[in-house]
Amino acid sequence: MSHFFHDDFEIHFEMAGEGVPIILVHGFASSLVKNWREPGWFDTLSKSGFQVIALDNRGHGKSGKSHDPADYDNDRMAMDVVALLDYLGIARAHYFGYSMGALIGLRALALAPQRFHSFVLAGIGGNATKPQQHLNKLSTAMSIADPTQLTDPMQIAFRAFAQSQPNDLLSLAACAARPRIPTGNADYVGQSLPPVLLIAGENDELAQDMDQLAAMIPGTTCVIVPRRNHMTAVGDKQTKQLVLEFLDRV
Numbered sequence: 001m002s003h004f005f006h007d008d009f010e011i012h013f014e015m016a017g018e019g020v021p022i023i024l025v026h027g028f029a030s031s032l033v034k035n036w037r038e039p040g041w042f043d044t045l046s047k048s049g050f051q052v053i054a055l056d057n058r059g060h061g062k063s064g065k066s067h068d069p070a071d072y073d074n075d076r077m078a079m080d081v082v083a084l085l086d087y088l089g090i091a092r093a094h095y096f097g098y099s100m101g102a103l104i105g106l107r108a109l110a111l112a113p114q115r116f117h118s119f120v121l122a123g124i125g126g127n128a129t130k131p132q133q134h135l136n137k138l139s140t141a142m143s144i145a146d147p148t149q150l151t152d153p154m155q156i157a158f159r160a161f162a163q164s165q166p167n168d169l170l171s172l173a174a175c176a177a178r179p180r181i182p183t184g185n186a187d188y189v190g191q192s193l194p195p196v197l198l199i200a201g202e203n204d205e206l207a208q209d210m211d212q213l214a215a216m217i218p219g220t221t222c223v224i225v226p227r228r229n230h231m232t233a234v235g236d237k238q239t240k241q242l243v244l245e246f247l248d249r250v
Contacts, residue, residue, distance in 0.1 A: 002015065003062075006079070006087075007076055008064075009063065010063060010064040011083075012056045012061060013032070013054060013055040013084060014037075014054055015053050016046045016052045017047075017049075018049075018051050020049070020094065020117070021053055021090050022053065022093055022095075022247075023053045023054070023081060024054040024101075025098070025105060026060070027098045028172070028175065029161055029172050031056050031061030031062075033061065038235075040235055041096075048244055050247075055080070057101070057175075058071065058175075059072060059172065060167070066171060067171060068174055070179065072174060072177075074107045074178065074181075078105075078111055079111070081104065082108065082112050092114075092116060093116060094119075094250075095116045096119075096122070096243070097120070097122065098123050099124065102124040103180075105121050106187070109188065109196065109217070113192065113194060116194050118197070118246070119195070120197045120199065120243055121196065121198050122239070123200050123201075125207035125209050126208060126211075126213055127207075127209075135176045135178075136176070137152060137154065138154075138176035140155065142176060147159045147160075185215075187216070188218065195221070195250045196221070197223065197243070198213060198214055198223070199223045199224075199243065200224065201224075201227075201230060202225060202227055203227065204230040204233060205229065210224075221246070225239050226238070
């Protein structure tokens with residue numbers, strides 16, 4: 001098992017393949033195994049000539065846990081990614097984040113754009129430019145003692161997803177309640193930014209209005225995966241093709 005320490009957290013990571021490095025950052029209540037290895041991204045990217053590096057975000061998978069929402073500030077989580085590159089001695093890598101991993105990517109893009117060749121930000125949209133009230137719902141979904149009391153479909157789905165893995169639900173509740181500031185153009189204006197791809201399923205309820213987010217980041221490309229939603233777009237064959245085409249262009 002590979003791990004390093006940053007900001008008082010033990011961060012677990014795994015690697016595969018050789019070539020240009022690409023760092024994979026998973027979504028909320030998921031893990032590097034669930035988000036990347038099981039859907040085939042390790043194989044897809046390593047066979048395409050990339051060195052795959054995936055981490056378990058703090059509070060998730062085999063990484064350290066905390067029940068304090070302040071520990072899950074998006075800037076601190078973004079710097080976990082940069083710290084992993086430092087630990088491995090990698091000057092620049094591609095960034096690929098899904099859902100929460102894409103929100104973390106927005107902060108990595110603002111804080112350290114020079115460390116990345118490109119960004120693939122999947123499963124997010126216009127919500128990232130506004131206060132994300134749905135995350136408060138996710139905190140409740142993780143902390144409620146009796147999940148049968150939940151009636152909101154999103155809460156029910158994420159609670160079931162979280163419980164399908166060996167998660168610490170109170171850590172996830174704290175992560176969902178983390179401090180967060182909507183993305184704005186001021187985060188990126190005047191910076192030399194790498195190419196950015198926004199990609200999401202056509203029916204992804206958490207990634208509507210991608211054009212609103214794209215307008216905040218100069219040079220961003222938006223792509224829709226037909227007939228897929230937030231859960232089914234992750235390992236979809238067309239998603240893989242579109243991401244590889246983007247990476248090939250940059």
